[in-house]
Each structure stands twice: as C-alpha cells, then as structure tokens.
Amino acid sequence: MSNHLYPHFGILLVDDEEPFLRSMSIALERSGGFTHIYRCQDSRKAMDIIASEPIGLVLLDLTMPHITGEQLLQQIVADYPDVGVIILSGLNQLETAMNCIRLGAYDYYVKTTDDDRLIEGIRRAVRMQEMRTENQALRQRFLNDTLEQPEAFADIITQDKSMRSVFQYLESIAPSNQPVLISGESGVGKEQIAHAIHKLSRRSGPVVCVNVAGLDDAVFADTLFGHRRGAFTGADKARAGMIEQAAEGTLFLDEIGDLSPSSQVKLLRLLQEGEYYPLGSDRPKRIRARVVVATHHNLEQKQQSGEFRKDLYYRLRIHQVEIPPLRKRKADLGILLEYFLSEAAQEMGKSKPTIPKELPVLLENYDFPGNIRELRALAYDAMSQHRSHILSMSVFRRILDIETPPPDPNENLCPVHFNDQVSLPTLQEMGDLLIDEAMRRAQGNQSLASRLIGISQPALSKRLKKKGL
Template sequence: MNINRYPSFGVLLVDDEAAFLRSLSIVLERRGGINHIFQCQDSREVMDIIARENIGLVLLDLTMPNVSGEVLLQQIVEEYPEIGVIIISGLNQLETAVNCIRLGAYDYFVKTTEEDRLIEGIKRAILMQEMRLENQEMRRRFLTDTLERPEAFSSIITEDKGMRSVFQYLESVAPSSQPVMICGESGVGKELIARAIHTLSDRSGSLISVNVAGLDDNVFADTLFGHHRGAFTGADKARAGLIEQAAGGTLFLDEIGDLSQASQVKLLRLLQEGEYYPLGSDRPKRLRARVIVATHQDLAQKQKEGDFRKDLFYRLKTHRVDIPPLRQRSTDIPLLLEHFLQEAADELGKNKPTIPKELPVLLANYAFPGNIRELRALAYDAMSQHRSHMLSMDVFRQVLDREITAPEPEDLAEHMLFNPERPLPTLQEVGDLLVNEAMLRAQGNQSLASKLLGISQPALSKRLKKAQSQ
C-alpha cells in the first residue's frame, strides 16, 4: 500500500560518501518532496537492493571502490532496463558524460551543480517513469478488461462501457502524484470521480473540496494558502489553508475554469514549485497533497481565447478524464431512476412505487441538460407527489413534453444526408423512414413516437395502418 510516498516507486541513492548521501536525501525531501528514498554506501549491494525493493530510479556516483558506477550502470541497464539511472558524479568531463548517456543513463549531473537544476532533472526523470508505468498499467487493464478495485466506484451507479473505461484509466493513474483534470457537463458526477481517485490513491490524509468559482484573488489565496496572525486587517489569529488541511490527502478544486488570471498564476506556481507562502509569511511550505481539478468548460478553447493560461492548462492536463453525459449513457437511466426513487422513498418514509414500463423509454429520448442531477431532482419531485401503487408519470411528462426533441441534425455543410450520385427519395419514402425510426427509438410506444415526430397519435396510427395495408 502506497501511503503518502513520492514517488510510488523507490529512488535509490548510491555513493560511497555517507555525508553526501545524507545531504542529498535532505535536499530531495525538502526541495523536491521526494521521500521514497533508499540509500546504499557499498556498491556491491546495489543489485541486491534492486532485486529486493521496488526501485524505479537510481542516482549513481561513478567513482566508487569495489564496483565502479560505470559497471553498475551497464548491469542495471542490461538486467533492469525499465529502471531509470541518473549519474551524479564529481567528474565534470564531457567525454564521460556522453559515454554514460550512450550506455543508457537518463541524465548526467556534476555534484557541484546548483540544487535547482538537479532537483528539476530528478523530478523530470520521476515523471517519465510515472508515465511509463501508467501506460503499461493502462495497456494491461484495457487488454484484460479488468477492474482491480471496483469497490472504489461503488457510489457511481453505471453499467456503461464508456464509464468502465474511465474507471480503468483512473485505477492506472491513481498512484501518480501528478494533477488530474476531470471534464464533463454540470451534473455528471465529477465530485464522485474525485472521491474515487482519492480512495484509489490510498492516501492517509483527507479529501478537501472547494468550489473556486466566484473567488477573487485575495479570497482564493487566503482559502488555499492560509495566513499568519496580522497578515491583514482582521487577521486576529493564524489560520491553516486548505492545502495544509489536505496534507497527505487530496485537494479538489471544482469549477477551475472560472479562476481569475491572478489566481491562475498562483496555482501554476504552486504546481510548478511544489511550495507556497501563507499570507504574511516569508517561509515557504511544501505542497503535500494531490491536486484534482474539475470543470464543465472547454479549457482548450478558453486558453486559445486568452482567458486561461496555456502553461497552467498543460500542467493540469497531465491526466485528463472526460465523463460522458447522461444522454450518452441511456442504459444507466433505469438503474439511476430505481436508485433515486428508493433514496427518495426512504427519506420521505414511503414505499417505493412500481415504475411504469414506458417511463425509462420516455427518459431515454430526453437530452437531460442537467444530467444525473436533473434526473435525481425529477425522481424526488415525483416521489414527493406519489400517492398510489404505480408511480405517476405526470412530473416527468410536464418537463419532457416541453423539452423533448429529436437529436439535432448533422451540419449539412459537412455531412450530406443523401448520396449525390443517387436519386432523391420521395417524400413518402422519407416519411416512412422517419416513422420507422421514431417507433424504434420509442420501443413501439406510439404516444412517445408521435411526440418525437411532432404529430398527433391518431395521425401516427393512421400512417402505421396505411403502411401495413400496402
């Protein structure tokens, strides 16, 4: 189980100087938040440690007694090609560096190199390893079509194949420390997805959620970063921000598309540097929470229009998941309807009624602009008015009769409806095709099919009888 360790795999430090191992470990943890560290002072023990522990990255000195770093590099690359190796040597020689890269090292740093470059290089290597592991895991899950922890998604009611693919993707990226962007229309259940990611990541801390829509820059900074006493007028005592409250857990920022430009800069720095300053403080604190964001807006379009920072957009979309709207998950509608009616019945102290068999068919032909949240509201409203054994459809009809429409036609400029090389069908033939399609979508229900066609039920019945007699 991976609890608050970054990265999910071990980072092995190999050097014969104990003082350097100790100082490098401190720098990695304080400056990079890297705390999944193994140390080895005797180069003869390196291969045994790699065989025993889950090592994903080795930071290797070259000049050591017993077994040299160059020999170890060749052994690691040959026996464990999936492990990344970074050389950190006291030798500042171009020829040596080029030879190490040729042998398979990911990067080469000189011990006197400034800390910032070293930390960034190591974090870059960790990110590459994380992406390799995630791609490997995703391939395995999609090929075997498995979910290893289905209980993490127990609060999400679905039988949709698209949602199952989303779950498999989330299982693959959950161990990563990188941000996750959840995209989807309002009401599709983005917060439930965030909770599932938090559960899968096995973090010991809490999931802290905040809707950032409408927060001005000062309120955003104070909410996330907290403040020291006296930081501003009215700050009578220190207050921990949400980042600190989420330490060891997950910070979920909803409606990220509404964030102001000034707040976007602060969030970008937080993600890039991994640290922040509480208001009124000159001492930084480390970010120790996984960041998840959600939006119903098209951030790619917003960044093209200059309303959302491009660098922040690409930083956030390291892992992106798109939740399909309810209208694309029509098989889930009966399941969700049953669930919400039972939930409403329990809350109102009533018995759950029988659902008319035509109701799921009717709902499957509705666009649900409010998605699952709208279906839940309709179910609760219907349950509150319910008086008999069979559920009344009046509440649903009042909404659906006003708004039910056939799907919008394709853009005629891009998709021609008829083959230009063949003669046009007659009006009678087109009419028959529409009637057949409406009856198919309505599953044989003439009342619903007539609404889809925009004609009366007697008119539809007349057309059907005429077609049968021909």
C-alpha cells in the same frame, strides 16, 4: 513527518561519500518533496537493494571503489531495464557524459550543478518513470478487463463500458502524486470521481473540496494558503488554509476553468514548486496533498483563446479523464432511476412504486442537459407527487413538452445526404422513413413517437394504418 511515500517507487542514491548521501537526501526531501529514498554507500550492495526493494530510479556516482558507476550502470540496464539511472559525477567531461547516455543513462549531472536544476531534472525523470509504470498497469488492466479495487467505485452507479474504462485508467494513475484533471458537463458526477481517486490512492488524510468559481484573488489565496496573525486587517489569529487541512489527503478544486488569471499564476507556482506561502509569512510550506481539479469548460479552447494559461493547462493535464454525459450512457438510465426512486421513497417514508414500462423508453429519447443531477431531481419530483401503486408519468412527460427554441438560421446544420446515383425519395416516402425511425426510437409507443416528430397521436395512428401497420 509525511507517512505517504513519494514517488510510489523508491529512489536509490549510490555514492561512497556518506556526507554527500546525507546532504542529497535532505535536498531531495526539502526541495523536491521526495520521501521514498534509499541510500547505498557500498556499490557492491546496490544490485541487492534494487532486487529487494521497489526501486524505480537510481542516482549513481561514477567514481567509486570496488564497482565503478559505469560498470554498475551497465548491470542495471541489463538486468533492470525499467529502472531509470541518472549519473551524478564530480567531473564535467562531455565524452564521459555522452558515453553514459549511450550506455542507457537517463541524464548526467555534475555534482556542483545548481540544486534547482538538478531537482527539476530528477522531477522529469520521476514523471517519466510514473508514466511508464502507469502505461504498463493500464495496458494490463485493459487486456484482462479487470478492476483491482472495485470497492473504490461503490458510490458510482453505472454499468456503462466507457465508465469502466475510466475506472481502469484511474486505477493505473492512483500511485502517482501528479494532479488529475476531471472534465465533463455539469451534473455528471465529477466530485464522486475525485473521491474515488482519493480512495484508490489510499492516502491517510481527508478530501478537502473547494469550489473556486467566483473567488477573487485575495479570497482564493487566503482560502488555499491560509494566513498568519496580523497578515491583514481583521486577521486577529492564524488560520490554516485548505492545502494544510488536506495534508496527506486530496485537495479537490472544482470549477477550475473559472479561475482568474492572477489566481492561475498562484496555482501554477504551487504545482511547479510544490510549496506555498501563507499570507503574511516569509517561510514556505510544502504541499502534502494530491491536487485534483474539475471543470465543465473545454480548457483546451480556453487556453487557445487566452482565457486560461497554457503552462497551467499542460501542468494540469498530466492525468486527464473525461466523464461521458448521461445521454451517452443510456444503459445507466434504468439503474439510476431505480436507485433515485428508492432513495427518495426512503427519505419521504413512502413505498417504492412500480415503474411504467414506457418510462425508460421516454427517458432514452431525452438528452438530459443536466445529466445525473437532473435525473435525480426528476425522480424526487415524481416521488413527491406519487399517490398510487404505479409511478405517475406526468413529471417525466413534461420534459418532452417543453417547447424547443426555433433553429438559428445562421447555424450550420448538418444536411441530409442523398446518393447522387439514386433518384430522390418522394415526400410521402420521406414521411414514412421519419415515422419508421420515430417508432423505432419509441420502441413501438405511438404516444411517444408522435411527440418525437411533432404530430398528434391520432395523426400518427392514421399514417400507420395507411402503411398497413
């Protein structure tokens, strides 16, 4: 039995017929995966339940003794406008349905409606309520500029404002059961973000990580869904898939942009239906884990080009977070370097060296295509070669000495714009402007500035002397 209630708000069933309440509860749990359910057989007690319990959605019968469903609908809309109401009626009357919608009901269904259609309608209503509560929570966090669970991000070293905004967004979507798409370049720490989402969700199960890049369709299905004994040659015993191992926890699928078209279909069905079939089994199992996926690809471009299913893309991006690359988080360079050097020193049994004051300036002028992973590798490499009290700059200087490839003549480079109303600067003036900018970026370090503009340090020094600097 799941001990993780879904959704995070309660669904209240109000009907005077106990058999219908019981059968509807079973259908919601088995077909919809909804476990946070309240039942009310006496319409006079419904408002008390809404007042005392965290109700977010009400499934309301129209024809009841004491207080009719229409009267109760008006009370709920007036007193609890944030609570959604779906009408379930035994009568298929268009005028009644339209009147309920005008009074504020989210939707109207006849009790004889196909169960799949009804469950899908309830899923839509739940998603709408989740989005409403998430938006309210996010607005409040931004207004107050607060984090309610900073301990969930303790393993992420940052002081960047954009990362703080990411943390606030993650807190607002934590109660949701919908998938989360984490995008960002390789090396920015997407798996750490997945672990933070798991901590924020307070799920009792584990985090199970699967890198799906390169998995063919059969291996993908067996890895995720598992198999029964005898499902294929060599399957001499049953094996639980990653979905089952992640029960009540989080299933993290990395490199989702590399998934094959056939495997994309399998994942889409899992997310849409909330159930899957182990290989060789004809009995479905419900997924009881939250799905978090990550990619370094631009999925929007991939779905536009036909490489990624459009329906799966929109299913995954219900909650989406973009992790900024390290080159856009310059404020993090210093604290990350300190952290990695301390970590490396401890592992290698060395004392942590003093960082040269010009090193942070050097790092700020490098783009870090490998992001945090590359900075960590540089710190460990420098630490392994460290011999004196002050950290050697040789490893770090090497990254600026790598020859850059010549520009592609066919590439559309951004031109320099000049004011048509002003005369053009001379070559001498342009050279002076370039030197001034290089010195600004290098914070006055001539050696670094000369590297940035591709001239020798003596040549730069000579130009500066001519400028009277």
